[in-house]
Structure formats: C-alpha cells, structure tokens
Amino acid sequence: GAGVSQSPRYKVAKRGQDVALRCDPISGHVSLFWYQQALGQGPEFLTYFQNEAQLDKSGLPSDRFFAERPEGSVSTLKIQRTQQEDSAVYLCASSLVLAGGYNEQFFGPGTRLTVL
Amino acid sequence: GDSVTQMEGPVTLSEEAFLTINCTYTATGYPSLFWYVQYPGEGLQLLLKATKADDKGSNKGFEATYRKETTSFHLEKGSVQVSDSAVYFCALKIQGAQKLVFGQGTRLTINP
Numbered sequence: 367g368a369g370v371s372q373s374p375r376y377k378v379a380k381r382g383q384d385v386a387l388r389c390d391p392i393s394g395h396v397s398l399f400w401y402q403q404a405l406g407q408g409p410e411f412l413t414y415f416q417n418e419a420q421l422d423k424s425g426l427p428s429d430r431f432f433a434e435r436p437e438g439s440v441s442t443l444k445i446q447r448t449q450q451e452d453s454a455v456y457l458c459a460s461s462l463v464l465a466g467g468y469n470e471q472f473f474g475p476g477t478r479l480t481v482l
Numbered sequence: 483g484d485s486v487t488q489m490e491g492p493v494t495l496s497e498e499a500f501l502t503i504n505c506t507y508t509a510t511g512y513p514s515l516f517w518y519v520q521y522p523g524e525g526l527q528l529l530l531k532a533t534k535a536d537d538k539g540s541n542k543g544f545e546a547t548y549r550k551e552t553t554s555f556h557l558e559k560g561s562v563q564v565s566d567s568a569v570y571f572c573a574l575k576i577q578g579a580q581k582l583v584f585g586q587g588t589r590l591t592i593n594p
Contacts, residue, residue, distance in 0.1 A: 370525070397580060408486075408571050408584030409526070422581065457526065471582060473518075473526040 368392070370474035372458050378480045379448045387443045387477045391460030398441050399471060400433055401457040409457050415441060416463065448481045455479070484509045488572050488585035495562055496593050503557040503588050505546075505572035513574040515539075515548050515555040516582070520569045529557075529570070564592045 371390045379385050391398050397416050401409035402425075411425040417438035426433070430449075435441040445452055455478050459471040489504040507513065517529040517539070530539035535550035544559045555572060572585040 399581065401582075401584075406586070408573075408586045409582070411581040411583070414580050425581070459526075469580075470528055475525045 370458055370460050370472055372456075372474040372477050374477060375475065376478050376480075378482065380482055381449060382447055384444065384446045385448055385479065387445075387456050387479070389441045389443070389458030389460075389474060391439065391441070391458070392472055394462070395460035395472075396438075396463040397461045397469065397471075398435060399459040399461075400441070400443050401459065402427075403455040403457055403476070405454070412443070412456075445479075448479075450481050453479055453481045484511075484513070484574060484576060484583045486572050486574055486583055486585035488570075488588050490586075490588070492589040492591060494591045494593065497564055498561045499592075501557070501559040501562045501566075501590070503570055503572075503590070505555045505557065505585060507553050507555065507572075507574050509553075509574055509576060511576040511578065513576050515546070516573040516575070517544070517546055517555070517557050518571040518573055518584075520571070520587075522568070526571065562590075562592050564594050566590060567592045 373388045400412040403409040413433045414422040415435045430446045432444045455476040457476045458474045461469040461471045485508045514533040516531045518526045519529045530541040532539040532548035538547045546555050546557045569587045569589045571587045573582045
C-alpha cells in the first residue's frame with residue numbers, strides 16, 4: 367500500500383511569502399505528526415494530531431506556523447511571512463493508535479523549503 | 483528536558499568492518515528507544531527499537547541494547563556493507579507521550 371506522501375517535494379519562497387505544505391498519511395492512520403529538520407540536524411517535533419484534534423502544538427516555533435487536519439486525514443502545515451530561518455525539511459509522519467503497545471511512526475519523504 | 487546525544491560524524495569505514503555508533507539520552511520519564519535510518523533519497527525508516535531496560539533490538543544485522551544504568555543505546559553491526567551507507571538517528575519516546583525526540587544524526591559511509 368501507499369506510504370505517507372508529501373507535496374510539494376521542494377518549495378522555494380521569497381522572504382515574507384506564505385507557504386502551505388501538504389501531508390497525506392497512510393490510510394487509516396489516526397495519528398499525524400509534523401517535524402522540522404534543519405540541515406545537518408535531527409528532526410524536531412512541531413505538532414501532533416489525533417484524528418482532527420490537534421493535541422500537542424508545543425513545538426511550533428512561532429505564531430507564524432499553523433497546522434490543520436480538518437477531516438482527520440490530510441494535513442496542511444502553513445507558514446506565514448516566511449523567514450530565512452524557516453528553511454528546512456518538513457517531515458510528516460503517521461501512525462495507528464493501538465490500545466497499549468508501541469505505535470510506529472511512518473515518515474514521508476519530506477518537503478524541502480528554501481526561503482530566499 | 484528530554485534529549486539524545488549521538489556520536490558525531492561523519493563515520494567512514496571499510497566493508498566488513500565493525501560498527502559502533504554511540505547514543506546516550508536524558509529523559510524525565512521512562513523512555514522507549516529507537517534507531518531510525520535515512521538512506522540516500524529516501525525517508526526515515528525505523529531500524530530497531532527497545533522498550534524497556536536490558537531489551538535488545540535487532541534488525542538487518544544491527545543491534546542495540548537498552549542500558550538504563552548508563553542511559554545508552556549504542557548501535558552495533560559486526561560486518562558492515564556498502565549498502566549500509568546512510569544517516570542514522572537515535573531517538574526516544576517518553577511513556578505517555580507521542581512525539582519522538584531525535585539526536586542530531588550520524589552519517590555513515592562504507593567504502594568497498
């Protein structure tokens with residue numbers, strides 16, 4: 367079956383522009399995560415959804431970052447008034463929610479955002 | 483706060499060499515521990531995991547043992563192959579939380 371997909375794969379924005387990054391999780395996966403990966407660094411958590419509910423947004427770096435998952439499937443990460451420090455790869459991951467046990471997160475290929 | 487520290491790279495080895503990539507962690511709760519791998523041009527994939535102290539995770543010839551006394555989860559492989567060239571990430575997840583906390587990654591290159 368299909369894995370997690372993300373679009374676009376590459377995005378170049380001028381400073382000050384708004385961008386929207388899309389994530390299509392694995393069908394049936396309840397949980398969805400966004401991570402930010404700066405060059406040469408490990409991914410850092412941004413936010414987490416269970417179905418359409420955003421249960422944790424503690425990692426969002428500023429109020430310019432906004433994420434939504436209105437129907438509990440596809441999610442969009444929006445960055446307003448982009449700054450150069452927003453340049454990074456944005457990773458989406460999804461997982462099942464099982465009673466107890468470990469829920470593996472499956473990662474998409476990422477969207478590489480470059481802000482000029 | 484919770485954090486993961488990995489051995490700095492890049493690491494370059496010859497084929498069939500023994501591999502160790504060190505990983506230590508700091509956690510406020512009782513974590514599960516993971517190694518993820520990112521092959522060139524591909525997304526992050528789970529390599530192995532351990533959910534409690536003294537557990538050994540293993541996959542594709544790689545192993546790591548959860549050592550609570552040293553707060554470590556070092557990755558080892560007895561004989562590496564060129565196809566093991568990738569970036570390796572150590573990560574933790576605190577019990578009751580959902581997010582993963584990653585180390586900075588270690589780039590491994592295996593020469594034939």
